Amino acid sequence: MGKHLDRAKAHFGTDTRGLLEGGRYALLHNRSLEFDDLRPYVPGDDVRDIDWKASARSGNVLIKRFVDEKHHKMLLVADAGRNMTALSPSGEAKIDVAAHILGAFGLITLGRADQVGMVYGDARGCVNIRLRRGETHIESMLHRFYGHALAKPGPSDIACQLGYVATHYRHPMLIVVVSDEPEVDDHLDEAVTRLAARHEVMWAMVSDMPAVGAAPGGRDGFDVATGRFVFGQAAMEPRIVTAYRRAEERRRRQLDEFLTSRAIPHTTIEASSQIRTRITKMNEVFARAG
Known part of the structure; x- marks a missing residue:
């Protein structure tokens, strides 16, 4: 295998039996x-x-x-924007965790000869890789995704990629979204509503390292979206830190309610070491759907 699939295999393993066999996905196939x-x-x-x-x-x-x-069709939809260059709570770059997640789903398709494609990009637009089968194809997709996210990407806007898929992919298939934790707004709501009306959707999100209280000494954090530093915990009053943490809890709760209300199985992953466990649990929810 290539280096990207090898890294995914190191975190996910090779046993893909029973994964993604339930829900409506079992009916979405090409005979x-x-x-x-x-x-x-x-x-x-x-x-x-x-x-x-x-x-x-x-x-x-x-x-x-x-x-x-029966050959299933899966489309990976990935955020390759600036947000993915930040750090996850484990200290890994979010782009690394995202690539391992995408690779894990690629490994799942290999054992069943499923067709898989990818749409990735940022607020400036999308790159569309057509559906094909095989290890070489999947490795190439991961390489291109990784390269885009490291080559001065634009601002993240996963709704841009979702809207593209809703417009250009008309036949039902399984959509696996890999992104950070997006803000719920009308733009995202419209894109998700259009997408979920036709396709089966699963969503894996890579979380950010907390802006405060994440490192000893409360060192300043860096906002990759704006290019600005944020104050570390040592420079903030306790009440400001508490307010920040409450705001983060509300934001995550709103996102969870948004996806749950649309019957989209989802999970949040903080480290590559969690990929196997979190995808398996999300699959259990997915298998009960439909």
Whole structure:
């Protein structure tokens, strides 16, 4: 495997049995018929399946027999904007955690020959990678996503990517969103509403390292969205720190209620070491859906 899939495998493992097999996703597939062998015609068979050349050679009417395969379609939708260059609570760069999450879902598709594509970007626009199968394809997607997020990305705006998918992907499929914890506003509400009306959606969010109280000595934090430093805990009054923490709790509660009310299974991941556990728990919610 390539380096990105190898890193994802180190955190997620290789056992993907039972994952993403419940919910409506079990119905969202593309049927392909693969030729198996020939057998004698019996009354009731579809005449369109008669192999006329083989029948002429054998002197008997023969029917083509097919194997029915189910290939699911998954689209990864990722925030590759400036917010993903910040640190997670574990001290890892959020882009690293996000890439490992995306890689984990890529590993899930490998065992079942599912088709997978990706839409990523920032507030400036989107990059669309078409659905395909295979390890090389998935590694290439992860490489391109990672490179974009490290090459002076624009401001994060996951609603931009969601709106693009809602407009350009018309056939139902599983959408896996990987982003930070976005602010709930009308822009996000409209994009999610449009997307969830047609597709099955799951959402994995990478959380930020707290702006205060995250490091010994209360060192100043840096806001990647604005390019400004924020005061460390040592420079703030206790009441300001308390107000900040309450505001963060309200924001996270509002986001949880927003996604829950739209029946979107979701999880928040603080470190790569949590990926296996958190995705498995989210999958349990997903499996009960539909």
